[in-house]
Amino acid sequence: MTGALPDDTTLYPLGLRLAGRAVTVVGGGPVAARRASGLVQAGAIVTVISPEAGAELRSLVQTGAVTWRARAYAPGDLDGAWLAHTATGIPEVDAQVAADADAARLWCVAASDHRSSAAWVPAVARRDDVTVAVSAGGDPRRAMALRDAIATALDAGSLPLRHHRRAEGPGTVHLVGGGPGDPGLITVRGRRLLAEADVVIADRLGPRSLLGELSAQVLVIDVGKLPGHHPVPQHEINALLVEHALAGARVVRLKGGDPFVLGRGGEEAEYCRRHGVTAEIVPGVTSAISVPAAAGIPVTHRGVANGFTVVTGHEQIAGLPGGGDHTVVLLMGVSALAGSAGALAAGSRGAGCPVAIIEDGYGPNQRVTIGTLDTIAAQAEARGVRSPAVIVVGDVVTLSPYAEPGPLRASPGLDALAQHTLIPDTLAPRKALT
Secondary structure, eight states: SSSSSOOGGOOOOOOOOTTTTTTEOOOSSHHHHHHHHHHTTOOOOEEEEEEEOOOOHHHHHHTSSSSOOOOOOTTTTTTOSEEEEOOOOOHHHHOOOOOOHHTTOOOEEETTOOOOOBBBEEEEEEEEEEEEEEETTTTHHHHHHHHHHHHHHHTTOOOOOOOSSOOSSSSEEEEEBBTTGGGGGGGHHHHHHHHHHSSEESSSSGGGGGGSSSSSTTTEEEEEOOOOSSOOOOHHHHHHHHHHHTTTEEEEEEBBBBBSSSSSSHHHHHHHTTTTHHHOOOOOOOOHHHHHTTTTOSSHHHHHBSSSEEETSSSOOOOOOOOOTTTEEEEEOOTTHHHHHHHHHHTTOOOOOOEEEEETTSSSSSSEEETTTHHHHHHHHHHTOOSSEEEEEEEGGSTTTSSSSSSSOOOOOOOOOGOOOOOOOOOOOOOOOO
């Protein structure tokens, strides 16, 4: 050793590839266990020297991830190692390990005395291929606080994550479910992938406000569909995904809801794979469940409904199972509402089965209309109900705060406290649920 390090500014940050290389850890307590665990994750061959081992370290030993020599440290224990960590909590032992490592020209992290340690372990955050290491003048809590703040910003996509060097060969496609449209309901991974994208192919119903936060260098292609008007047909969307990925781009297909819930994500993934492009599916919060929740309607509820079916209003729905105790969620069902309501009313549900329509779920113009199968089509026409909207059919509708308490048709699944009167034409833009 050449003496104590004067301060953190003399450190030379360096990343080490330790996969397949021997590392010796001296100590058996929690600090040594954390060091050993991190080294195992880096692929190192870890040997621990300590007379005792705590529960954390023993769990690593039991899995075979590390080799434990249950004895005190002895000269020669560092032979063949590329790196050493000492964290015994006994200053004399840690000093001896550090001195032996220094004599062998071996880097050693001495946890008990960071000022005299030849090497430090920073607070680390990893997100895919991004690694952030923070050192804060020997103050580990400060370093961890900074690390956590940076990790949060990475997860939120608020840091410049976009790649500027394209890897050789084809790029990738990420089919990202954006949720019902509220930018706060996209997943952490989806948000981060969006910040890394070179090309974004966006639907109309995804969290489009996030597109304005992208770099001007990102190519955004709008393929949004309106009812009865599909300016970019599906086969062209598929071709766009493959075209940009084969050119080496990181492509995000930003979809509303979940890609695999009536979102044609399966078709897009299959097309990509057939053309040699890797496609990752990033699930999203499906509108089939989240939009009813925005109106306080659970699709299942103990004693009321124990199952649900999600269909589009364009399909044949007369054969769906159950009565009012089996919830039906109709997506893209506004244009065919009259026919769907009639088909459902003709079955075991009956004309008095409760129905709710939630327009623009989580959007600024959210509106809820509640009726029954025999009234809902006329109500929707009178009020000018428009897509996007989710339609919920079943007794769970009566649990919404938009349904005033009172008597309802006899329903064996509803107790006295759950009986409600349906309020037709309930207007409730962004009403808070209490």
